[in-house]
Amino acid sequence: MNVYFLIAYRNILQRRVRSLMLAAAIVAVSVIFSLLLALLQGVQDTMVGNGTALMTGHVNIAGFYKISQSSANPQVTKYPPLLEYAKEKIPEAAVIVDRVKAYGKVISEVDSTMIPMWGVNMDQEANVLGRLELEASAESNSPGDLKKLGESGTIALFAVHAKKLKVGVGDMVTVSVPTYRNMNNTKDVKVVAILKDVGMMSQFNAYLNANDVRALYQSKPDSTGQIMIYLKKLADVPAVEARIRKDLSDKGYVLMDKDANPFWMKFDRVAGESWTGQKLDITTWEDETSFLKWVVSLLSVLTFILTIVLSIIIVMGLINALWMSVKERTTEIGTLRAIGMQKSKVLWMFMLESLILSISSTAAGLILVGIMSQALNAAAIPIESDAFKMFLMTNNLSFHFGVAPALTTFFSLVTFFTLGSLIPAFQAAKLSPIVAINQS
Amino acid sequence: MQPIHLENVKKNYQLDKVQVSALKGINLTIEAGEFTVIAGPSGSGKTTILNLIGCVDTASEGKVVVGGKETGGLTEKQLTDLRLHTIGFIFQSFNLIPVLNVFDNVEFPLLLQNKLSPQDRRDRVAKFIDRVGLTQYAHHRPSELSGGQRQRVAIARALVTKPQIVLADEPTANLDSVTGQTIIDLMKEINAAENTTFLFSTHDHSIMNQARRIVRLQDGRIQDKA
Numbered sequence: 001m002n003v004y005f006l007i008a009y010r011n012i013l014q015r016r017v018r019s020l021m022l023a024a025a026i027v028a029v030s031v032i033f034s035l036l037l038a039l040l041q042g043v044q045d046t047m048v049g050n051g052t053a054l055m056t057g058h059v060n061i062a063g064f065y066k067i068s069q070s071s072a073n074p075q076v077t078k079y080p081p082l083l084e085y086a087k088e089k090i091p092e093a094a095v096i097v098d099r100v101k102a103y104g105k106v107i108s109e110v111d112s113t114m115i116p117m118w119g120v121n122m123d124q125e126a127n128v129l130g131r132l133e134l135e136a137s138a139e140s141n142s143p144g145d146l147k148k149l150g151e152s153g154t155i156a157l158f159a160v161h162a163k164k165l166k167v168g169v170g171d172m173v174t175v176s177v178p179t180y181r182n183m184n185n186t187k188d189v190k191v192v193a194i195l196k197d198v199g200m201m202s203q204f205n206a207y208l209n210a211n212d213v214r215a216l217y218q219s220k221p222d223s224t225g226q227i228m229i230y231l232k233k234l235a236d237v238p239a240v241e242a243r244i245r246k247d248l249s250d251k252g253y254v255l256m257d258k259d260a261n262p263f264w265m266k267f268d269r270v271a272g273e274s275w276t277g278q279k280l281d282i283t284t285w286e287d288e289t290s291f292l293k294w295v296v297s298l299l300s301v302l303t304f305i306l307t308i309v310l311s312i313i314i315v316m317g318l319i320n321a322l323w324m325s326v327k328e329r330t331t332e333i334g335t336l337r338a339i340g341m342q343k344s345k346v347l348w349m350f351m352l353e354s355l356i357l358s359i360s361s362t363a364a365g366l367i368l369v370g371i372m373s374q375a376l377n378a379a380a381i382p383i384e385s386d387a388f389k390m391f392l393m394t395n396n397l398s399f400h401f402g403v404a405p406a407l408t409t410f411f412s413l414v415t416f417f418t419l420g421s422l423i424p425a426f427q428a429a430k431l432s433p434i435v436a437i438n439q440s
Numbered sequence: 441m442q443p444i445h446l447e448n449v450k451k452n453y454q455l456d457k458v459q460v461s462a463l464k465g466i467n468l469t470i471e472a473g474e475f476t477v478i479a480g481p482s483g484s485g486k487t488t489i490l491n492l493i494g495c496v497d498t499a500s501e502g503k504v505v506v507g508g509k510e511t512g513g514l515t516e517k518q519l520t521d522l523r524l525h526t527i528g529f530i531f532q533s534f535n536l537i538p539v540l541n542v543f544d545n546v547e548f549p550l551l552l553q554n555k556l557s558p559q560d561r562r563d564r565v566a567k568f569i570d571r572v573g574l575t576q577y578a579h580h581r582p583s584e585l586s587g588g589q590r591q592r593v594a595i596a597r598a599l600v601t602k603p604q605i606v607l608a609d610e611p612t613a614n615l616d617s618v619t620g621q622t623i624i625d626l627m628k629e630i631n632a633a634e635n636t637t638f639l640f641s642t643h644d645h646s647i648m649n650q651a652r653r654i655v656r657l658q659d660g661r662i663q664d665k666a
């Protein structure tokens with residue numbers, strides 16, 4: 001074994017209590033940091049998963065149709081050739097669906113609520129809407145069946161709305177939508193499924209039969225809200241988006257300029273523009289869920305602040321421990337310098353001590369987190385606070401601990417601790433060999 | 441070539457506003473294979489001289505030549521290399537590395553030098569541990585040894601690189617007189633057998649009288665050469 005390594009290692013063992021305390025502290029930071037990263041990733045993945053199931057594909061062919069200068073309908077008219085194009089020319093796609101957009105009031109016997117809604121075609125939705133969990137409500141023991149949305153006169157509501165409207169599976173509600181002629185069209189529909197809430201986004205979604213929505217708006221059968229394209233790999237999004245833009249404008253479609261916002265933030269702008277007719281808007285899941293970014297940003301900021309504060313405390317502990325070690329070993333270091341050890345080697349010897357401690361403790365922490373996140377996910381810890389449910393977009397805490405957060409934790413902590421240990425290590429290297437000789 | 445040559449060497453220390461002249465013009469030449477004692481009362485400058493010869497400090501004035509190199513012009517790095525390759529140190533308090541066993545302690549300078557193959561290195565270490573009579577303690581830590589045994593380890597460590605010069609500042613000061621005597625005997629024996637140059641300091645009269653050459657130091661000056 002390398003003698004510097006041996007000396008460093010033996011000195012760590014020699015100062016057992018101090019080393020153990022330091023190691024425990026480093027394990028703790030690496031556990032906290034990587035658990036937070038895993039939670040962050042979990043929230044992000046849940047958000048992407050839920051967000052995309054609820055309201056956006058990875059890439060969407062959407063757009064607005066303007067009957068008059070001041071109108072703005074989130075519609076794609078004459079969509080079948082576009083759907084055909086998507087199915088044929090995007091080999092990266094895993095699933096393609098189209099949904100009709102609606103916004104209106106859902107009225108029960110006791111209450112009513114305004115909800116943005118989607119008209120869906122259940123033939124396409126098995127792996128999209130079908131991913132969401134159902135839940136039995138207070139009003140009915142049955143969670144229902146999403147497939148029934150394939151029939152006319154049906155609606156699927158999130159639990160949050162079902163609760164407000166006091167309806168369960170089998171109950172009737174009335175859907176009322178304002179049309180462009182400033183009239184309200186209504187339709188009575190039966191609740192066929194109650195979806196389990198997925199945080200705040202549950203507030204903004206409900207599902208109807210696509211043809212019912214067309215009928216409500218008196219729009220043509222060849223019109224839809226958007227074609228939603230789900231890719232096999234998220235990494236392909238930019239390339240697919242760019243290709244769709246190019247292909248469609250080559251085919252003569254008029255495209256809207258890129259605007260990284262969800263479609264419902266574009267109404268006012270589009271209504272204020274003077275063009276009429278159809279324009280397409282190619283958007284991505286990031287655009288459509290951009291209003292949720294602050295959640296992830298806030299969580300990231302909290303994670304990093306907490307980790308940095310903890311790391312600084314621990315680096316101070318590490319510096320202090322090494323500094324004590326330097327003090328205790330003054331004669332030893334002087335002796336080594338006297339018998340011919342270069343300063344750089346002394347520096348290395350002390351760096352090794354902190355490297356051994358931080359590498360092994362961080363690694364131990366990561367292994368612990370790997371086990372912990374499995375256990376925590378298995379335990380499916382429910383989030384009790386509604387505010388947090390909203391905030392985190394999920395009902396259970398889920399931890400996604402992958403290679404990336406593990407490596408991030410490992411390298412950032414080890415680098416940080418190593419840099420910190422440079423201070424006492426330099427102090428050791430500066431010691432004069434005279435101290436070894438001048439003592440009585 | 442003489443391993444040690446000092447010419448009009450002065451060393452001043454600045455203590456607050458007072459200047460202390462520890463050495464006031466030393467001329468000294470030591471020939472290869474000599475066994476020399478620097479004798480003198482406490483504060484006479486013995487340690488200061490050994491520091492200069494040991495290349496851990498530099499003179500305020502004058503010329504210090506060690507192993508053919510004038511130390512005044514060398515960088516810190518070069519001085520460290522000179523120590524590693526020409527000098528063996530024996531310290532008053534033994535100064536072994538506490539976390540290493542006897543074998544590893546003796547091997548350490550060879551690892552720093554990095555000149556021998558692992559096998560040659562192990563053979564050399566074993567030979568010198570045997571030379572100081574500690575073969576059966578090779579795997580003991582310093583804390584498990586007596587003072588005399590520790591100083592033997594230190595001697596083996598100082599000699600293992602076969603240095604031109606072995607320096608020892610009061611090597612027997614922390615030992616009882618009987619043990620001290622055996623250490624001096626061992627040093628003499630190695631000096632005779634290997635022709636290694638030994639230079640050590642002491643203020644113990646019974647020990648200084650055994651040396652072949654005594655350099656008497658008083659108040660930073662050499663009194664006479666006997």
Ligand SMILES: Nc1ncnc2c1ncn2[C@@H]1O[C@H](COP(=O)(O)OP(=O)(O)O)[C@@H](O)[C@H]1O
Nearest residue numbers: 453455460462481482483484485486487488489
């Ligand atoms: N680092 C120092 N700073 C100031 N004075 C010193 C220092 N080292 C030695 N001296 C002084 O130099 C003189 C010689 O000291 P030293 O060489 O240690 O003597 P010895 O080893 O013979 O006891 C003494 O007066 C001592 O006080």
Ligand SMILES: [Mg+2]
Nearest residue numbers: 486487488609
């Ligand atoms: Mg002294």
